[in-house]
């Protein structure tokens with residue numbers, strides 16, 4: 001069980017949550033929701049014991065498996081397999097067993113060999129007690145289900161993409177939690193922050209099944225509403241404008257109805273209070289004209305003021321970024337061409353001989369399974385990486401805008417303001433301020449280091465830079481990940497209206513619908529085809 005009491009969370013000087021009591025128990029499957037920047041990640045990190053709250057107590061009585069929203073740094077020299085097995089200490093055991101085994105074979109001295117044999121026996125006993133070879137194959141099964149192929153498992157983490165690393169972390173946590181080997185139920189509480197971000201559709205549906213069956217306790221943050229719908233039996237709604245977390249003890253669909261009713265009530269109360277305050281003010285103005293009633297008038301005015309001050313800010317759920325991409329800078333007929341692109345990492349060949357031509361205003365979707373090189377292709381096209389063979393040829397007037405899935409275009413130590421100045425050097429200060437305002441950045445937040453922004457806020461900032469760039473070829477890598485539903489709708493609208501060319505990588509069928517692509521490139525073969533409905537189905541699978 002996890003219990004938090006008197007919990008207060010802050011972002012800078014802003015209060016996100018105050019005086020909350022939270023409890024996660026076995027059997028709970030809680031969906032933690034709220035707008036981008038509401039404080040979901042902050043809350044989960046604190047529950048996991050990885051961050052300190054501004055005030056309050058956290059008490060753990062179970063094991064916790066925590067998947068952060070950003071890929072973890074840490075020792076990147078260990079292999080993917082060892083990282084997963086380390087969840088139950090099996091990596092070290094296996095290594096020691098191997099060592100004992102080779103000693104048994106090599107040692108000539110009899111007593112030393114006997115010692116090695118005995119050691120091997122002890123190690124194997126412990127190994128068996130922890131689930132042994134069955135556990136090892138269970139780990140492999142979980143990895144496979146999360147789209148980590150066998151060939152990835154012996155690779156050191158440093159050679160894996162951010163997405164692959166995150167899948168390794170998820171596999172590790174689920175492996176620890178599925179400790180069926182010990183007999184009986186898993187006592188691990190899972191705290192998962194956007195677990196579907198780097199998963200393909202098969203893996204997502206497997207994950208849903210896993211989570212649905214997990215009875216050790218779960219808190220999940222996800223922009224995948226189908227997952228929430230299928231998995232959760234409670235919903236926590238975080239609203240920093242009130243500094244409160246509302247607990248809805250019900251399934252997702254019921255929560256949606258209940259919340260809508262609550263919001264309606266709140267809006268009505270607000271309107272009533274405003275009406276009352278207005279009439280008080282009117283009265284006060286009338287009375288104030290008479291000298292004898294001046295004191296009463298002043299009191300009345302003060303009460304009206306107090307009433308308005310007591311109202312919450314406009315609910316955050318009502319505010320959305322208003323986004324439109326500006327007209328693209330003029331360019332030639334084919335602003336970007338690629339010829340015979342090949343790329344390998346070490347001995348691992350990603351793709352070879354990919355040709356393509358991006359015409360002015362054309363819309364292209366890149367499809368391919370996890371690991372087929374979609375991000376790599378976009379980085380090559382964006383000029384952020386060089387191909388092993390072939391070349392990327394800029395056409396007349398080319399202006400590229402690259403949106404990176406891992407937000408690597410942002411300088412994490414620099415402020416929001418410095419970042420946008422760098423990313424859009426040709427735009428005037430006032431214009432940039434307006435632009436940031438449109439994307440809901442203002443005041444204190446302009447000075448915040450970009451690295452401390454929430455996932456959705458980083459997405460918003462990177463998109464703001466794109467909007468200011470007058471790019472005529474946008475290279476977009478999963479632009480809707482991490483966005484709350486209202487912000488996602490805005491981005492899709494902007495995409496719909498954009499006149500320049502777009503090369504899009506996405507798992508989000510809605511994003512493809514908004515783009516209305518003419519063509520598709522399928523990796524790793526690099527086959528190019530006209531877009532058709534059949535591909536729409538592939539989007540989710542890819």
Ligand SMILES: Nc1ncnc2c1ncn2[C@@H]1O[C@H](COP(=O)(O)OP(=O)(O)OP(=O)(O)O)[C@@H](O)[C@H]1O
Pocket residue numbers: 010011012013016034035036037038039040041042043069448452453454455456457482484
């Ligand atoms: N060091 C800091 N200084 C100021 N504000 C901060 C700092 N660290 C985080 N914040 C702010 O705290 C707020 C909550 O962030 P958090 O990551 O918890 O949001 P979230 O609900 O998980 O959002 P998302 O849906 O985008 O992932 C954000 O507005 C973020 O910018």
Ligand SMILES: [Mg+2]
Pocket residue numbers: 040041042069193454455456
């Ligand atoms: Mg978050």
